[in-house]
Amino acid sequence: MRVAIVGATGAVGQELVALLEERAFPVSALRLYASSRSAGRTVTFRGAPVTIETLPADGDLDADIVFSSAGGSLSKAHAEAWASHGAVVIDNTSAWRMDPGTPLVVPEINAEAARGHRGIVANPNCSTIIALMALAPLHRAFGLTRATVATYQAVSGAGATGIDELTRLTRAALEGLQEAPRTFDHDIAFNLFSHDSEVGDDGYNVEERKLLLESRKILGIPELRLSATCVRVPVYRAHSEAIHAEFAVPVDPDEARGVLADAAGLRVVDDREANVFPMPRDASGRDEVLVGRIRADASRPGGIALFVSGDQIRKGAALNAVQIAEALHR
Amino acid sequence: MRVAIVGATGAVGQELVALLEERAFPVSALRLYASSRSAGRTVTFRGAPVTIETLPADGDLDADIVFSSAGGSLSKAHAEAWASHGAVVIDNTSAWRMDPGTPLVVPEINAEAARGHRGIVANPNCSTIIALMALAPLHRAFGLTRATVATYQAVSGAGATGIDELTRLTRAALEGLQEAPRTFDHDIAFNLFSHDSEVGDDGYNVEERKLLLESRKILGIPELRLSATCVRVPVYRAHSEAIHAEFAVPVDPDEARGVLADAAGLRVVDDREANVFPMPRDASGRDEVLVGRIRADASRPGGIALFVSGDQIRKGAALNAVQIAEALHR
Numbered sequence: 060m061r062v063a064i065v066g067a068t069g070a071v072g073q074e075l076v077a078l079l080e081e082r083a084f085p086v087s088a089l090r091l092y093a094s095s096r097s098a099g100r101t102v103t104f105r106g107a108p109v110t111i112e113t114l115p116a117d118g119d120l121d122a123d124i125v126f127s128s129a130g131g132s133l134s135k136a137h138a139e140a141w142a143s144h145g146a147v148v149i150d151n152t153s154a155w156r157m158d159p160g161t162p163l164v165v166p167e168i169n170a171e172a173a174r175g176h177r178g179i180v181a182n183p184n185c186s187t188i189i190a191l192m193a194l195a196p197l198h199r200a201f202g203l204t205r206a207t208v209a210t211y212q213a214v215s216g217a218g219a220t221g222i223d224e225l226t227r228l229t230r231a232a233l234e235g236l237q238e239a240p241r242t243f244d245h246d247i248a249f250n251l252f253s254h255d256s257e258v259g260d261d262g263y264n265v266e267e268r269k270l271l272l273e274s275r276k277i278l279g280i281p282e283l284r285l286s287a288t289c290v291r292v293p294v295y296r297a298h299s300e301a302i303h304a305e306f307a308v309p310v311d312p313d314e315a316r317g318v319l320a321d322a323a324g325l326r327v328v329d330d331r332e333a334n335v336f337p338m339p340r341d342a343s344g345r346d347e348v349l350v351g352r353i354r355a356d357a358s359r360p361g362g363i364a365l366f367v368s369g370d371q372i373r374k375g376a377a378l379n380a381v382q383i384a385e386a387l388h389r
Numbered sequence: 390m391r392v393a394i395v396g397a398t399g400a401v402g403q404e405l406v407a408l409l410e411e412r413a414f415p416v417s418a419l420r421l422y423a424s425s426r427s428a429g430r431t432v433t434f435r436g437a438p439v440t441i442e443t444l445p446a447d448g449d450l451d452a453d454i455v456f457s458s459a460g461g462s463l464s465k466a467h468a469e470a471w472a473s474h475g476a477v478v479i480d481n482t483s484a485w486r487m488d489p490g491t492p493l494v495v496p497e498i499n500a501e502a503a504r505g506h507r508g509i510v511a512n513p514n515c516s517t518i519i520a521l522m523a524l525a526p527l528h529r530a531f532g533l534t535r536a537t538v539a540t541y542q543a544v545s546g547a548g549a550t551g552i553d554e555l556t557r558l559t560r561a562a563l564e565g566l567q568e569a570p571r572t573f574d575h576d577i578a579f580n581l582f583s584h585d586s587e588v589g590d591d592g593y594n595v596e597e598r599k600l601l602l603e604s605r606k607i608l609g610i611p612e613l614r615l616s617a618t619c620v621r622v623p624v625y626r627a628h629s630e631a632i633h634a635e636f637a638v639p640v641d642p643d644e645a646r647g648v649l650a651d652a653a654g655l656r657v658v659d660d661r662e663a664n665v666f667p668m669p670r671d672a673s674g675r676d677e678v679l680v681g682r683i684r685a686d687a688s689r690p691g692g693i694a695l696f697v698s699g700d701q702i703r704k705g706a707a708l709n710a711v712q713i714a715e716a717l718h719r
Contacts, residue, residue: 205688209539209631211581211620225579226563233560244663249555249625250670251541253682253696258661262642262684262694271687286688288631288696290541293623295579301539301618303633312592331588333574340580352583354592357601358535358614364592366583366618 060085060388063122063146066129067091067102067111070219071151074377075126080105082381085388090121093129119144124384127151128376142178147387149180149380156181156273163276166382167324168195173386180383185375186210186266186289187273189298192348192374193367196322197315198278202307208270208287208300212254213339215296215371217242225293247293254289264289297339298375299368301352309361316353319365324374325350337368348374390415390718393452393476396459397421397432397441400549401481404707405456410435412711415718420451423459449474454714457481458706472508477717479510479710486511486603493606496712497654498525503716510713515705516540516596516619517603519628522678522704523697526652527645528608532637538600538617538630542584543669545626545701547572555623577623584619594619627669628705629698631682639691646683649695654704655680667698678704 062079066072072093079086089104091111101108114120118140125141127134128151135154142148155161162172163181165188173180183191194203214221220242228248231238237246245252256265263271266289275283320327328337329351337349348369356362369375392409396402402423409416419434421441431438444450448470455471457464458481465484472478485491492502493511495518503510513521524533544551550572558578561568567576575582586595593601596619605613650657658667659681667679678699686692699705 207537207633207686207688207694209618211541211622229559230563233556233563244665245668246670249623250668251622251624251629252668253664253666255664258664261687262661262682263687264664284688286633286686286692286694288539288682288694290629290631290696292541292581293579294581299581299620301620301631303537303616331592334583334585334588334594335574336583338575338580338582340576352592352618356537356616357591357593358537358616362616364537364616364618366620 060123061088061121062086063090063092063120063125065092065114065125065127065133068093068097069128070215070222070372071128071376074372075380076102076104078377078381084381084384092120120146122146124149126380138179147176147178147180149182149383151182151376151380153184153269155179156183157276163273164383165191165277165379166386167192167322169277170386173383182376182380182383183273183277184266184269185216185371186212186298186300187270187277188375188379189348189367189369190270190300190302191274191277192325192369193319193350193365194302194304195278196318197304197306197310197363198280200318201310203278203280203283203304204307205284205305207303208285210287210289211292211294211299212289213294213296213298213371214247214291216298217255222295225295229293243291247291249293251290251292254291294339295343296370296372297342297368298371299337299339299366301366303356303362303364305359305362310363312353312355312363315363319350319353324348327351329353337366339368342368342370344373345370346373346378390453391418391451392416393420393422393450393455395422395444395455395457395463398423398427399458400545400552400702401458401706404702405710406432406434408707408711414711414714422450450476452476454479456710468509477506477508477510479512479713481512481706481710483514483599485509486513487606493603494713495521495525495607495709496716497522497652499607500716503713512706512710512713513603513607514596514599515546515701516542516628516630517600517607518705518709519678519697519699520600520630520632521604521607522655522699523649523680523695524632524634525608526648527634527636527693528610530648531640533608533610533613533634534637535614535635537633538615540617540619541622541624541629542619543624543626543628543701544577544621546628547585552625555625559623573621577621579623581620581622584621624669625673626700626702627672627698628701629667629669629696631696633686633692633694635689635692640693642683642685642693645693649680649683654678657681659683667696669698672698672700674703675700676703676708
């Protein structure tokens with residue numbers, strides 16, 4: 060298959076190149092697109108250099124699959140044109156996720172939805188994917204009705220500049236200096252803050268609204284009640300989430316653990332004796348989302364509490380996109 | 390009043406000395422006790438040196454007020470003896486908190502309970518104090534019935550060694566090295582993990598159980614349902630908590646904001662437009678607990694979601710203890 064990556068130099072773009080190679084995706088030709096700043100540089104793919112290009116004006120990316128991760132406005136403006144030249148666009152941005160005609164897909168959960176695409180398949184938001192990897196199997200078994208979620212989100216969600224900023228500001232803080240933040244509104248060094256997205260009239264920010272609306276769409280539960288508090292923490296590249304979930308039937312925690320242990324793409328890390336549970340350090344660079352702290356919700360009979368960590372760049376973005384491509388290819 | 394501090398060299402002990410001076414507590418004589426390692430060193434109080442001593446064998450600390458923060462087992466073994474010599478022991482450890490004869494006090498919430506002491510007044514756990522500073526006024530107004538809490542806890546909860554460890558391991562990580570953790574089970578640098586306390590058969594760790602049981606006792610709601618997920622984050626000295634709360638009556642978020650704005654010891658930081666909410670950076674070194682993200686719980690009609698940050702060493706420990714002493718003095 061001819062593959063193109065739009066936004067090839069970003070954190071997700073680089074991970075996409077690595078994953079296509081690592082997973083031996085059947086790539087017959089790879090085109091890498093980025094801004095004019097990066098054009099002309101080369102990236103090594105399967106031992107050979109691929110030159111980065113700027114986007115062609117005619118919208119023909121010379122590809123069967125286009126991975127788009129260069130921002131929502133670019134995808135909004137161009138994804139349909141790219142698709143009109145015969146490509147399937149797998150869009151890593153928020154542009155098409157809530158479009159009723161666009162499937163929103165986590166392959167372990169709703170791979171079949173991808174088949175109904177009209178040229179664009181949307182990749183969900185990272186915090187949604189990581190939460191649903193645990194909530195979807197529980198939903199299939201017990202019928203999810205309500206969840207409260209508190210996130211611990213890595214700086215990689217803001218791309219490579221977020222990663223650089225954490226290093227830069229932490230170095231400064233250790234020197235006793237305070238440098239101005241550039242990527243975030245607030246200083247992330249030894250600090251945390253409410254997610255850096257716009258806050259609506261209901262008090263929820265855009266990230267939190269994504270978690271609610273995307274979960275409803277992916278799980279097919281339009282009436283799902285979900286309230287999230289999204290928080291940025293000084294961690295590089297894996298998101299964690301503390302979740303309380305309620306179901307249509309009372310759920311036994313051992314039964315829940317069994318369901319999670321059998322679920323694809325999840326790894327149960329739940330060693331109470333050794334106090335070993337999901338940590339971003341362990342989730343980083345790994346395909347599986349880690350789930351643990353599985354226990355009966357002490358505040359709601361029949362409810363379940365749990366904690367997940369997942370690599371934000373991999374399963375939260377690039378890996379999920381490649382898995383969508385793999386599902387389409389099959 | 391003659392004042393003694395047991396554990397004078399720890400993070401909380403040092404803060405107690407600073408607060409007694411800063412708040413002009415009526416100290417007629419100050420005795421500082423610590424282990425033999427520190428004995429003989431001096432600490433400056435109101436411009437004069439105070440020599441650190443080891444504990445006297447006879448249990449007479451020569452004090453009207455004893456602040457105890459040298460660990461639960463020491464308090465368990467000796468607090469009654471100290472009290473038998475006429476002192477009121479304000480205990481910063483977990484030793485006496487759940488003892489039915491010992492009041493557990495947050496002065497803004499239940500100062501009157503301190504009056505019923507029999508020689509010992511217990512200072513609650515830091516994460517409990519910080520959560521209840523926001524939940525107690527809401528409880529008084531609306532009747533708290535249930536809460537889910539996810540914490541973002543600073544390393545200072547493990548004392549001065551936790552603070553040193555965050556610096557040491559972060560420096561190492563920035564050099565590309567990985568040093569072994571000493572204070573915590575896991576590496577805290579650019580990482581987070583489930584709270585480093587023992588996990589019980591129900592899957593909750595000791596810190597989470599404290600939040601439940603101490604909240605019930607302080608608020609006087611034996612049937613309160615509360616489920617917490619306690620997480621250690623790479624932050625120095627302020628704890629944050631994402632809270633979803635349910636009440637006996639439906640609560641309007643604006644009404645809740647009004648109640649919180651009027652509550653003693655709280656500061657509402659809730660600027661949706663500027664995306665400024667409670668942050669540990671801002672809460673550190675400050676007496677008030679910060680509260681924001683006040684909004685209707687999207688998952689439960691009538692419920693409220695909010696986010697708090699409070700200095701773990703001050704209001705979470707030393708300040709609350711000094712406020713108890715002030716209440717007793719009045």
